[in-house]
Structure formats: structure tokens, C-alpha cells
Amino acid sequence: MSNSLYTTSIPVFRQMLGGLSAVLAKAEAHAGAKKIDPNALLQARLYPDMFALLRQVQVASDFAKSVSARLAAAPVPAFEDTEQTFADLQARIAKTLAFIDSLSPAQFEGADTREIVTQAGTPKEKRFSGQSYLLNYGLPHFFFHVTTAYAILRHNGVEVGKKDYIGTY
Amino acid sequence: MSNSLYTTSIPVFRQMLGGLSAVLAKAEAHAGAKKIDPNALLQARLYPDMFALLRQVQVASDFAKSVSARLAAAPVPAFEDTEQTFADLQARIAKTLAFIDSLSPAQFEGADTREIVTQAGTPKEKRFSGQSYLLNYGLPHFFFHVTTAYAILRHNGVEVGKKDYIGTY
Numbered sequence: 001m002s003n004s005l006y007t008t009s010i011p012v013f014r015q016m017l018g019g020l021s022a023v024l025a026k027a028e029a030h031a032g033a034k035k036i037d038p039n040a041l042l043q044a045r046l047y048p049d050m051f052a053l054l055r056q057v058q059v060a061s062d063f064a065k066s067v068s069a070r071l072a073a074a075p076v077p078a079f080e081d082t083e084q085t086f087a088d089l090q091a092r093i094a095k096t097l098a099f100i101d102s103l104s105p106a107q108f109e110g111a112d113t114r115e116i117v118t119q120a121g122t123p124k125e126k127r128f129s130g131q132s133y134l135l136n137y138g139l140p141h142f143f144f145h146v147t148t149a150y151a152i153l154r155h156n157g158v159e160v161g162k163k164d165y166i167g168t169y
Numbered sequence: 170m171s172n173s174l175y176t177t178s179i180p181v182f183r184q185m186l187g188g189l190s191a192v193l194a195k196a197e198a199h200a201g202a203k204k205i206d207p208n209a210l211l212q213a214r215l216y217p218d219m220f221a222l223l224r225q226v227q228v229a230s231d232f233a234k235s236v237s238a239r240l241a242a243a244p245v246p247a248f249e250d251t252e253q254t255f256a257d258l259q260a261r262i263a264k265t266l267a268f269i270d271s272l273s274p275a276q277f278e279g280a281d282t283r284e285i286v287t288q289a290g291t292p293k294e295k296r297f298s299g300q301s302y303l304l305n306y307g308l309p310h311f312f313f314h315v316t317t318a319y320a321i322l323r324h325n326g327v328e329v330g331k332k333d334y335i336g337t338y
Contacts, residue, residue: 007300007304008177008304011304011305012304012305012308012309015305015309016309046215046320046323046324047323047324047326050323131176132338135176135177135180135181136180136181136184136338137335139181139308139312140181140184140185140312140334140335141331141335143308143309143312143313143316144312144316144319144331144334147312147313147316147317147320148316148320150313151215151316151317151320154215154216154219155215155216155324157216162310162313165309165313166306166309166310169301169305
């Protein structure tokens with residue numbers, strides 16, 4: 001089991017979502033200490049047509065839950081994207097972690113060759129093996145949003161370091 | 170072999186370095202078209218104590234080559250960090266790709282349980298299994314620098330999209 005797609009996905013999502021939670025906690029504390037409106041950070045973005053921090057966190061959560069679920073052949077849980085505050089984002093991350101922790105390694109048996117179709121039936125439909133879905137698509141997208149959330153906060157002067165991003169393992 | 174650490178590392182590095190190369194090519198073309206001094210992009214950073222673009226690319230290369238080499242029990246090639254231009258960075262990426270392409274899947278046999286020591290003999294020495302080294306340490310650091318390079322360029326108005334970041338696979 002040590003090299004199954006479970007090992008290559010769930011612990012990585014867990015570690016990085018834990019790091020993201022810690023980074024967001026420091027951002028919220030920073031806003032409090034400096035009397036900054038939390039929305040100045042939550043709505044910050046690096047360029048007008050990029051997602052703001054709040055959306056980056058939602059999308060990181062989306063990739064973690066949808067990639068995990070599809071690899072495990074489980075239904076993808078629907079989360080409503082109603083978050084507005086740092087506390088809401090922490091709850092979103094906790095909900096994501098609870099979902100991925102509910103999946104068992106046994107559900108990932110055969111996941112590497114399982115066919116996974118993203119946006120099935122749409123013109124943008126893509127077909128992957130489970131392995132390619134995780135390595136070529138899922139992890140790159142997930143890391144993109146976790147890192148960009150961190151970059152937005154660093155750019156706004158929040159004192160976080162790469163150790164916070166990396167999380168604990 | 171399909172789930173070995175070779176599969177979980179080399180093709181991912183190859184894909185993302187290819188994407189990074191394409192992103193940098195668009196940045197160089199953008200500087201040319203807009204008559205921007207290339208150094209305005211190469212030396213751009215998101216915060217004063219973060220690495221500039223040029224250094225982000227060097228460090229992404231460093232993680233790709235050192236993680237790959239250690240997993241393969243091969244010597245880590247030394248690159249000198251003398252790059253100054255976009256062309257230099259493209260050469261650095263090409264050199265990194267040539268190195269990781271020189272490693273064979275057979276060299277990764279047993280890599281998941283191989284002990285890997287980073288900064289051996291220093292106070293910051295860390296000991297990993299090969300699997301943990303790749304998943305908990307190598308990939309998170311590598312993706313961090315590739316994504317941050319992209320974020321710096323987006324922040325500076327270069328017209329790249331996530332498709333460019335993702336690369337081809």
C-alpha cells in the first residue's frame with residue numbers, strides 16, 4: 001500500500017491544507033493586530049483578473065475534495081462557496097479535511113488505472129487514468145491555489161514563512 | 170513500475186518545468202513587445218524579502234534536480250547560479266530537464282524506503298524515507314517556486330494563464 005495513490009494524495013492534501021489553515025490564522029491575527037479590515041486581505045488579489053484570497057482557498061479545497069473523491073470512486077461532496085470571513089474559511093478547510101479523512105486506503109485500490117472524466121459530457125470533457133489525473137492535473141492545480149493564497153498574503157505584508165506553507169508531516 | 174517514485178517525480182518535474190519554460194518565453198516576448206527592460210521582470214518580487222523571479226526559477230531547478238538525484242541515489246549535479254537573462258534561465262531549465270531525463274526508472278527501485286538526509290551533518294539535518302522526502306518535502310517546495318514565478322509575472326501584467334503553468338502531459 002505504501003506507494004498507492006492514497007499515499008500520494010491524501011497525506012499531501014492533509015499536510016498542505018493544515019499549512020494553509022495556519023497561514024490564514026496568522027493573516028487573521030495580523031489583521032487584528034494592525035486594525036486592518038479582514039476584507040482587505042480576503043479580497044486581495046495579485047492582478048485584477050486573478051482570484052482573490054478567499055476564492056483561492058475555496059478552489060484549493062475544491063481540488064482536494066474532488067480529486068480525493070474521484071480517486072476513491074466516491075461522490076464529490078458539494079460545498080456551497082458561501083464563505084465570507086477567515087472563520088468561514090477555517091470551517092471550509094476543516095470540512096475538507098474531515099471529508100478526505102473519511103476516505104480509506106482500500107477505496108484507492110486500482111485507482112491508478114481507474115478512468116476519471118472531468119466535466120463529463122461537456123465540450124471540455126477530459127479523460128484521465130487515475131494516476132495521470134492526480135499527478136498531471138490534481139496536484140499541480142491544488143498546489144497552484146495553496147501557493148497563490150500564500151503569495152497574496154506575503155505580498156500584503158503578512159509575516160508568514162515557507163515553514164507555515166509547508167505545514168507539518 | 171507504474172506507481173514507483175519515478176512516476177511520481179520525474180514526469181511531474183518534466184511537465185512543470187516545461188510549463189515554466191513556456192511562461193518565461195511569454196514573459197520575454199512581453200518585455201520585447203512592450204519595450205520593457207527584461208530585468209524589470211527578472212528582478213521583480215512580490216515582497217522585499219521574497220526571492221525575485223530569476224531566483225525563483227533557479228530554486229525550482231534546484232529542487233527538481235536534487236530531489237530527482239537523491240531518489241535515484243545519483244550525485245546531485247552542481248549548477249552555478251550565474252543566470253542573468255531569460256535566455257540563461259531557459260538554458261538552466263534545459264540543463265535540468267536533460268539531467269532528470271538521464272535518470273532511469275530502474276534507479277528508483279527501492280527509493281520509497283531509501284533514507285535521504287538533507288543538509289547532512291548540519292544542525293538543520295533532516296532524515297526522510299524517499300517517499301516522505303518526495304511527497305512531504307520535494308513536491309511542495311518545487312511547486313511553491315514554480316507557482317511563485319508564475320504569480321510574479323501575472324502580478325506584472327504578463328498575459329499567461331493557468332494552462333501555461335500546467336504545461337503539457
